[in-house]
Amino acid sequence: MGCGRVGAKLAEMLDKEGNKVTVLDVDEYSFRRLPSDFGGTPLVGNGTDQEALKKAGISETDVFLTLTQGDNRNIMAAQIAKHIFKVPRVICRIYDSKRKELFGSLGLETISPTTIFAEILKDNIKGKN
Amino acid sequence: MYIIVVGGGKVGFFLTKALLEEGHEVVVLEKDQARTEFITSELGSIAIRGDGCELSTLSDIGAGRADMFIAVTGDDEDNLISCQIAKHQFNVTTTVARVNDPSNEPIFKLLGIDVPISSTMEILEHIEQRVPTHPLTHLLTLKELDLELVEVKIPANSSTVGKPIRDLKLPEGTTLAVIIGTKHKPSLPTPNTIIEAEDQIIAVTPPEREAALRTALRGK
Numbered sequence: 001m002g003c004g005r006v007g008a009k010l011a012e013m014l015d016k017e018g019n020k021v022t023v024l025d026v027d028e029y030s031f032r033r034l035p036s037d038f039g040g041t042p043l044v045g046n047g048t049d050q051e052a053l054k055k056a057g058i059s060e061t062d063v064f065l066t067l068t069q070g071d072n073r074n075i076m077a078a079q080i081a082k083h084i085f086k087v088p089r090v091i092c093r094i095y096d097s098k099r100k101e102l103f104g105s106l107g108l109e110t111i112s113p114t115t116i117f118a119e120i121l122k123d124n125i126k127g128k129n
Numbered sequence: 130m131y132i133i134v135v136g137g138g139k140v141g142f143f144l145t146k147a148l149l150e151e152g153h154e155v156v157v158l159e160k161d162q163a164r165t166e167f168i169t170s171e172l173g174s175i176a177i178r179g180d181g182c183e184l185s186t187l188s189d190i191g192a193g194r195a196d197m198f199i200a201v202t203g204d205d206e207d208n209l210i211s212c213q214i215a216k217h218q219f220n221v222t223t224t225v226a227r228v229n230d231p232s233n234e235p236i237f238k239l240l241g242i243d244v245p246i247s248s249t250m251e252i253l254e255h256i257e258q259r260v261p262t263h264p265l266t267h268l269l270t271l272k273e274l275d276l277e278l279v280e281v282k283i284p285a286n287s288s289t290v291g292k293p294i295r296d297l298k299l300p301e302g303t304t305l306a307v308i309i310g311t312k313h314k315p316s317l318p319t320p321n322t323i324i325e326a327e328d329q330i331i332a333v334t335p336p337e338r339e340a341a342l343r344t345a346l347r348g349k
Contacts, residue, residue: 048233084239099184
């Protein structure tokens with residue numbers, strides 16, 4: 001869910017490895033980021049909308065990732081996938097590190113690029129000293 | 130009571146005004162600076178510019194001692210997540226969320242929001258009660274039991290007119306409570322009660338069996 005730079009790149013990589021990939025985005029224009037030989041399915045729809053998720057085949061999904069720019073949208077969609085559609089693995093991107101910790105403690109698998117990137121930068125600076 | 134309101138739009142503004150008039154301590158969080166200034170000029174310094182999903186903002190306004198947390202922005206995801214933060218991070222006892230898309234109401238309930246309110250559904254219920262020909266009217270929702278009290282009107286051309294109740298295929302889990310008709314007084318329906326034209330039947334049903342109940346009582 002979310003065909004931004006990260007979503008498009010990840011979809012491309014997973015598709016090349018032979019996985020069945022569906023990319024959901026509210027804006028059709030964002031599918032321009034997918035390569036021309038992309039073998040998966042781009043689908044216009046909102047990931048917090050149960051009908052759109054059903055259309056995307058959520059009930060047969062093994063892994064669901066929420067990668068939109070909106071933390072709350074990601075958290076809501078991830079919880080719908082996990083608690084309503086019982087998707088075996090749900091990974092949720094949350095920029096806000098505090099929200100990431102809270103929803104992580106509530107059982108969501110969460111990743112905060114903010115924290116990860118800050119830590120990489122810190123390690124880099126230290127390494128060069 | 131100390132009440133936090135997230136979202137200072139029309140709903141948030143008038144809600145805050147009413148709660149203040151009732152003597153409650155209220156703080157309203159609003160993202161937009163101009164809107165925050167407007168609320169401050171109208172209601173006093175109870176509006177704070179901030180995001181109701183930011184843990185530090187909520188901590189600053191003392192969310193930990195709030196008795197009630199009400200999220201009424203125009204975005205369902207913001208209402209849901211801010212209420213979940215209030216509940217799980219700040220242990221607020223009662224969380225109330227406005228549901229903009231009615232289909233999100235069961236999700237909000239499942240994800241722990243104490244009082245999800247869909248204004249669309251509320252308005253619809255009022256309309257139903259005023260439209261005399263509406264086949265099924267919601268009278269009351271028993272949220273804890275997941276049941277509804279509904280009224281079904283039997284039109285004269287209904288295929289069930291003249292049949293006893295035992296011949297109707299009532300869906301499982303539904304109960305007929307009272308039958309009110311032009312020919313008989315309000316009474317408890319029995320298997321032998323005959324359905325008459327213009328009868329009004331009050332019944333208890335799980336929400337998902339509503340359509341089946343209507344069909345069973347009115348025919349096709």
